[in-house]
Amino acid sequence: MRPLKDTLPTASDKVLYVFYDIETTQSTEYTDESKLHVPNLVCAQQFYSRCEDVEDGHCVRCGRRKHTFWQDPVGVLLIYLTEPRPWANKIIVIAHNAKSFDLHLILNRAVELK
Numbered sequence: 001m002r003p004l005k006d007t008l009p010t011a012s013d014k015v016l017y018v019f020y021d022i023e024t025t026q027s028t029e030y031t032d033e034s035k036l037h038v039p040n041l042v043c044a045q046q047f048y049s050r051c052e053d054v055e056d057g058h059c060v061r062c063g064r065r066k067h068t069f070w071q072d073p074v075g076v077l078l079i080y081l082t083e084p085r086p087w088a089n090k091i092i093v094i095a096h097n098a099k100s101f102d103l104h105l106i107l108n109r110a111v112e113l114k
Contacts, residue, residue: 014050
């Protein structure tokens with residue numbers, strides 16, 4: 001993995017921005033004193049850097065702006081994010097609560113998938 005750089009995308013970059021949030025239930029017993037967070041919904045919004053001014057919620061190039069994933073939401077999100085997009089040379093994904101929660105669910109799923 002290459003180190004992160006503190007540089008913003010340039011005007012020539014074709015960037016797809018994806019913002020997501022994971023909702024969970026806490027009804028599964030993990031231990032006697034705690035419950036397991038089980039993802040049950042992922043909401044994502046996206047925009048392509050070259051069509052951010054499109055206001056109808058749908059771009060000819062990048063498709064719908066809003067997505068919801070109900071069945072295996074974390075797995076489907078990962079599949080969606082890794083789809084080939086020849087019209088974009090960068091994808092920047094930003095989680096609502098990556099620092100302390102949402103990123104752990106993604107990391108756990110990535111480890112399961114190897």
